[in-house]
Amino acid sequence: MQRGAVGSATYRIIVRGELDSRFACLFDGMQMKGDEGTTVLCGTVIDQAQLHGYIARCEELGLELLSVEQVSRAE
Numbered sequence: 001m002q003r004g005a006v007g008s009a010t011y012r013i014i015v016r017g018e019l020d021s022r023f024a025c026l027f028d029g030m031q032m033k034g035d036e037g038t039t040v041l042c043g044t045v046i047d048q049a050q051l052h053g054y055i056a057r058c059e060e061l062g063l064e065l066l067s068v069e070q071v072s073r074a075e
Helices: 021-027 048-060
Strands: 009-016 031-035 038-045 064-073
Touching: 009 048, 021 031, 021 048, 038 048, 048 064
Parallel strands: none
Antiparallel strands: 009 038, 009 064, 031 038
């Protein structure tokens, strides 16, 4: 794999259901914000494996995944 081909990026993940701060440790420093029945997770994801891990955690918690969006890419 070429260096720089896959790098960190900022993602916004939105799930149905409100998580409180005690779940923050499951998402490695992602910012969490509850918003009218949803939780918005936003922060830097170092690679696709980490992103898939976050998605799997949402599933393990029984949360419905509403959206995953790359907000910006690290240069």
